[in-house]
Amino acid sequence: MNFLFAWRYFRAKKSTNAINIIAWVSVSAIVVGAASLILVLSVFNGFEDLVKSLYTSFYPDIKVSPISGKNLTLTADQIKKLRSVNGVGALSLVAEDKGILENEGAWVPAYIKGVDANYTKVSGVGQTLERGKFETGTGDHPQAILGSGIANTLGVEAEKELLPLGVYLFRRGSKDYSADPMASMNHEALATSGMFRIQQDFDEHYVITNIEFVKRMVGLGPNEYSGAELSVTDPEQAPVIKQAITQLLGAGYKVQTRYEQNQSLYNVMGTEKWVIYIVLSLILIVAAFNMVGALTMLVWEKQKDIHVLKALGANNGMIQRIFLTEGLLLALMGGIGGILLAVIVCVLQIRYKLIPLQGGSFLIDYYPVKLVATDFLLVLSTIGVIALLASWLPARRAAAEPIALK
Structure with missing residues (x-):
């Protein structure tokens, strides 16, 4: 009415x-x-x-990292149990540290991230390549995938592998060489295999390479890593899987979902x-x-x-x-x-x-x-x-x- x-x-x-x-x-x-x-x-x-x-292309569904310090310890038994957690699709171990890249007089600070063969199963970086291939090489002959910002600053055509880059990483436990910081760093050559383009925060700061190479350069032990990155079969269940991993690993490990990694x-x-x-x-x-x-x-x-x-x-x-x-x-x-x-x-x-x-x-x-x-x-x-x-x-x-x- x-x-x-x-x-x-x-x-x-x-x-x-x-x-x-x-x-x-x-x-x-x-x-x-x-x-x-x-x-x-x-x-x-x-x-x-x-x-x-x-x-999402860069951050995994779930990340395991140390509560304090740069590195954590994961035994073979712990890694096996992590892979067997219900809902976990794949697990990749990473070793990461801040270093310096050099090419013909051009110097760029960067995060050198060493990854294993499973990395492309937990991350979408492999689908963001603009040039070259996603190949990290071996511990003795490493290859790197550069962020587009780093590649442009260094003037590198990453896919052509013309000349290797110089990479500098601090040795763990090295003495304080304030007068000559390079004396506390390891230096090796690093070939390039490709270039990714995701977003400025990643393109200008990250280089992806072989995990054994980074561990050797930094001085990490066989069971020492910077963290572990996991993919899940059902993203909606990530919080539940996070709780299961937290209970499995116990204290000393920080377990974060993708939302928690970028909460801000x-x-x-x-x-x-x-x-x-x-x-x-x-x-x-x-x-x-x-x-x-x-x-x-x-x-x-x-x-x-x-x-x-x-x-x-x-x-x-x-x-x-x-x-x-x-x-x-x-x-x-x-x-x-x-x-x-x-x-x-x-x-x-x-x-x-x-x-x-x-x-x-x-x-x-x-x-x-x-x-x-x-x-x-x-x-x-x-x-x-x-x-x-x-x-x-x-x-x-x-x-x-x-x-x-x-």
């Missing part, structure tokens, strides 16, 4: 044309606000997925999304002022109808609900229209890449978008709450109208 009255009042011709204009202006403002919210949230979702996919990143992205949502909701609040004006003038227009309804037995609550429903109707029309407009724009962007990214320094050359159903529900709920608040005063005024039939 309330909706029928509200729909009739919306469609009916008004004595003053300004009422119609203000009503449609309020609907249009809500269309713009809803479309803006959906579009910006969809672009944010697209960038969020892109960033997560980039970090995920927290920042979540916070940014809510900030964007709150800021853009101000557009809808501005639209609500138009709605207050439209409903106030509608109450003035329908004073005779209110008097008749009250004379027929309608109470104040019914009158108030009619005009609250009128406000929700305006908001619903604007919200649905805005969502449809945003969906059309997003579909066109996905298919035709209409809006490019400027600068040419990104992995993609267009704005990524991703439509998420919960965003639609969030926007509609926000519009509904704002519409109720905006309709409350005009509806209360309508309900307070005394009966005055003449």
Whole structure:
């Protein structure tokens, strides 16, 4: 009943044309606000997925590292038990330390990460190669896959293996040679086999090579490693598998899921999304002022109808609900229209890449978008709450109208 009255009042011709204009202006403002919210949230979702996919290429599902210090001890029996944990897909042992790369007078600090043959099963770095092959060589004849930033700084064509790089790594337990730091470092030649490109944080800081080579350079024992990286068969079960590994290894080991390895990143992205949502909701609040004006003038227009309804037995609550429903109707029309407009724009962007990214320094050359159903529900709920608040005063005024039939 309330909706029928509200729909009739919306469609009916008004004595003053300004009422119609203000009503449609309020609907249009809500269309713009809803479309803006959906579009910006969809672009944010697209960038969020892109960033997560980039970090997923480098970070494993689960990582085991020492609680303190650089290295941990894993016996052959512990490694065997880790591989047998239910849900573990593959396990790769790594040895990592910070060193220096040199090529014809160019020097670059880098993290030298030694990996075993299973590394490509727990990491997506092998799928991010821009040049060459993913080959780490052997302990005696190591090869390296360089991050694109390091390769460019050193001026190396990593896939051609023309001249080996010089690699310097600190020996564990070496004396303090403050006057000559190189005296406390091991130096060997390192051939290159390829170049990866993931994201600036990795491209400018990491080199992937053979684990036995790094262990020998640093001076690690047979059972000593920097950590272990694991893939899981079902990512949803990663927290459960983490608990099983924690119980298996006991104290002295830090076990982290992919989310925990990048917790600050995920927290920042979540916070940014809510900030964007709150800021853009101000557009809808501005639209609500138009709605207050439209409903106030509608109450003035329908004073005779209110008097008749009250004379027929309608109470104040019914009158108030009619005009609250009128406000929700305006908001619903604007919200649905805005969502449809945003969906059309997003579909066109996905298919035709209409809006490019400027600068040419990104992995993609267009704005990524991703439509998420919960965003639609969030926007509609926000519009509904704002519409109720905006309709409350005009509806209360309508309900307070005394009966005055003449």
